[in-house]
Amino acid sequence: MSTHADYRLTQLDQLEAESIHIFREVAAELERPVLMCSGGKDSIVMLRLAEKAFHPAKLPFPVLQVDTSFDFPEVLVARDNWVDRLGARLVVASVDEAIRNGVVVDDGKTSRNRLQIGTLLHAIEEGGFTAAFGGGRRDEEKARAKERIYSHRDEFGQWDPKNQRPELWSLYNGRLHAGEHMRVFPLSNWTELDIWHYIARERIEIPSIYFAHERKVIARDGMLLSASDAVQPRAGEMVEERTVRFRTVGDMTLTGCVESQADTLEKIIDEIAVARVTERGATRGDDRFSEAAMEDRKKEGYF
Amino acid sequence: MARVGADMDLLRFATAGSVDDGKSTLIGRLLLDSKSIFEDQLASVEATSASKGYDYTDLALLTDGLRSEREQGITIDVAYRYFATPKRKFIIADTPGHVQYTRNMVTGASTADLGLVLVDARHGLTEQSRRHAVLLSLLRVPHLVLAVNKMDLVDYDQAVFERIVAEFTAFASKLNIPDLLVVPISALKGDNVVARSEAMGWYEGPSLLHHLEHVHIASDRELRDVRFPVQCVIRPKSDEHHDYRGYAGQVAGGVLKPGDEVMVLPSGMTSTVAGIDLFDEQLGEAYAPMSVVVRLTDDVDVSRGDMICRSKNVPTQTQDVDAMVCWMTTAPLRAGQKLAIKHTTRTARTIVKDVQYRLDVNTLHRDLGADQLGLNEIGRVQLRVTQPLLVDPYERNRTTGSFILIDEATGNTVGAGMING
Numbered sequence A: 001m002s003t004h005a006d007y008r009l010t011q012l013d014q015l016e017a018e019s020i021h022i023f024r025e026v027a028a029e030l031e032r033p034v035l036m037c038s039g040g041k042d043s044i045v046m047l048r049l050a051e052k053a054f055h056p057a058k059l060p061f062p063v064l065q066v067d068t069s070f071d072f073p074e075v076l077v078a079r080d081n082w083v084d085r086l087g088a089r090l091v092v093a094s095v096d097e098a099i100r101n102g103v104v105v106d107d108g109k110t111s112r113n114r115l116q117i118g119t120l121l122h123a124i125e126e127g128g129f130t131a132a133f134g135g136g137r138r139d140e141e142k143a144r145a146k147e148r149i150y151s152h153r154d155e156f157g158q159w160d161p162k163n164q165r166p167e168l169w170s171l172y173n174g175r176l177h178a179g180e181h182m183r184v185f186p187l188s189n190w191t192e193l194d195i196w197h198y199i200a201r202e203r204i205e206i207p208s209i210y211f212a213h214e215r216k217v218i219a220r221d222g223m224l225l226s227a228s229d230a231v232q233p234r235a236g237e238m239v240e241e242r243t244v245r246f247r248t249v250g251d252m253t254l255t256g257c258v259e260s261q262a263d264t265l266e267k268i269i270d271e272i273a274v275a276r277v278t279e280r281g282a283t284r285g286d287d288r289f290s291e292a293a294m295e296d297r298k299k300e301g302y303f
Numbered sequence B: 001m002a003r004v005g006a007d008m009d010l011l012r013f014a015t016a017g018s019v020d021d022g023k024s025t026l027i028g029r030l031l032l033d034s035k036s037i038f039e040d041q042l043a044s045v046e047a048t049s050a051s052k053g054y055d056y057t058d059l060a061l062l063t064d065g066l067r068s069e070r071e072q073g074i075t076i077d078v079a080y081r082y083f084a085t086p087k088r089k090f091i092i093a094d095t096p097g098h099v100q101y102t103r104n105m106v107t108g109a110s111t112a113d114l115g116l117v118l119v120d121a122r123h124g125l126t127e128q129s130r131r132h133a134v135l136l137s138l139l140r141v142p143h144l145v146l147a148v149n150k151m152d153l154v155d156y157d158q159a160v161f162e163r164i165v166a167e168f169t170a171f172a173s174k175l176n177i178p179d180l181l182v183v184p185i186s187a188l189k190g191d192n193v194v195a196r197s198e199a200m201g202w203y204e205g206p207s208l209l210h211h212l213e214h215v216h217i218a219s220d221r222e223l224r225d226v227r228f229p230v231q232c233v234i235r236p237k238s239d240e241h242h243d244y245r246g247y248a249g250q251v252a253g254g255v256l257k258p259g260d261e262v263m264v265l266p267s268g269m270t271s272t273v274a275g276i277d278l279f280d281e282q283l284g285e286a287y288a289p290m291s292v293v294v295r296l297t298d299d300v301d302v303s304r305g306d307m308i309c310r311s312k313n314v315p316t317q318t319q320d321v322d323a324m325v326c327w328m329t330t331a332p333l334r335a336g337q338k339l340a341i342k343h344t345t346r347t348a349r350t351i352v353k354d355v356q357y358r359l360d361v362n363t364l365h366r367d368l369g370a371d372q373l374g375l376n377e378i379g380r381v382q383l384r385v386t387q388p389l390l391v392d393p394y395e396r397n398r399t400t401g402s403f404i405l406i407d408e409a410t411g412n413t414v415g416a417g418m419i420n421g
């Protein structure tokens, strides 16, 4: 924290203060919160902010992960390290198990990404969670840019973008009816660059795949996908070794990487500062289905 | 894109004005000309504009992100956009002009440092531009810019601009607007948005972006009265921190230091600040809007909803609240109605005692005969609250002077209140 003679806070300190305030409001007002953590950079920054909000006490809520079984192993390692260090309780909701139990139907056509929605909603219902923290940022995508910090979900977990509650000052309204829940986005006002500045400032441990490394990749639909059991070359495609890094992490079948030499935080910050393509535009297959792909998934209950 | 540091300053601003005055287009233009638009975003709005058969790229599509907004070509809810120049980081709330969505405009404006009111040069002030100017002044948004837009459609005529400015200043003189800039622009063509326009040599002021980068916001802070609403109590209940007991909250005003004599309200107990913690750091002082944990030297009873202040400078403790209320739902606000009220970290119940008057946003006339407030109406209201609240006049403190009203049946936020001094 850098304080100034004129009592101004830097923009990063203001963002941190706002996020901490949100964590505390939710913990104080909503009965059973849970923090949704993918293990990606945004959820890890959320863990750090939650840690700061309640220190020296432990997190007053568990951490929830939706396991798609196509998650990057490096991401799971970073997540486990964090959860262990915080002494938090981890709840894992597995897509495979949801398929086995008939919670969601894998008809062979639906992507893992969409199957996550039913799995997540089931886990929220099962755990009786009334608030779920998500790492979504408004700069990520045009539908997210419209969402409140406290985003109300009906009994079906749906978001109604045309009928959001007014949200004034920092007076959040957490009222719910039985069966409803709140999605809460403490990082709403952070940009991708803010996240990286914060990771650097706080020396936060993040998964190694965010740093440039050698990887076997397949070029598909204008993205570089990591070659693995889940992603195999199709006819006419080649597996090549490139120096890449990830800008976002989702499941392996949909998240692409970018060619990059940025192997330190300083280099990543330099790279992001001059980037000409958004992180989701560059690397997320799930947003490419249609112009309103994110809005449609959010209405159904996506993160 | 500009090189941006972590240690720069932050300006939050909100757009305002009637439907189609060009708010979203202006934000699109500002983002585009400050090189804050990414290639994939621009490609997507170019493709959408072309598929709709538009002659030019509709920059409003950069912020109108919802499907129904793109279908109807209007803004329905606030879009938050972010950009930075080497001088500052900006958080923009692009709000809807349509009267039906006024509550979303109020949402975007409530946290703004600066309000940007757009007026269409061809039409001049409308009822909606007046309503928004009134709301910005009631919300005490400290800086205002009046941008007369679509100057390209009136041949960049100075006389048109001057006429609208005169009309606006006459109206604004009845409002509380501490700082006003007027600027003629074309959001579509970019005149006076990022750079000074060649088409309007008669205009001698700064471009809009130059003003946003330089407007002085440091003195807007509240540093006199210490106000620390307690959000929760931190009690680790672990062996390592067995005796730790701290009060978590976000400073709402003043400067708090270890060693300060403080009073906890409403109990009135006094104590001394033992320390101020932010994670593993012990701070020498805390001020708004820092989120910290305050420890006291005595084991006094403190819980959520209480407020820590300096002993000789305390807010008013009252169950009777006199406030300007902006009503945000279709069923009208009437005397006798019961609602929930959230003020800082305290939630209570309240009954409406009286609707004293309704404000006519066109004439600023106070209609004393009114006995209710309809959707999007503003008026002066008396409330009786079940518990004492710790309040300051809104003009003195935007945090301890504001509250929201919640309908207990639906759970919706139905009113926004600003406490009178």
Ligand SMILES: Nc1nc2c(ncn2[C@@H]2O[C@H](COP(=O)(O)OP(=O)(O)OP(=O)(O)O)[C@@H](O)[C@H]2O)c(=O)[nH]1
Pocket (backbone or CB within 6 Å): B017, B018, B019, B020, B021, B022, B023, B024, B025, B026, B058, B060, B073, B074, B075, B076, B095, B096, B097, B098, B149, B150, B151, B152, B153, B185, B186, B187, B188, B189
């Ligand atoms: N000629 C001209 N047209 C403009 C200008 N600014 C905006 N427009 C057009 O005016 C129309 C409305 O613009 P928007 O930016 O959507 O208006 P808005 O104020 O955001 O409207 P709401 O958000 O729905 O209240 C669009 O067709 C714009 O292209 C301008 O400076 N000159």
Ligand SMILES: [Mg+2]
Pocket (backbone or CB within 6 Å): B023, B024, B025, B060, B074, B075, B094, B095, B096, B097
């Ligand atoms: Mg608009």
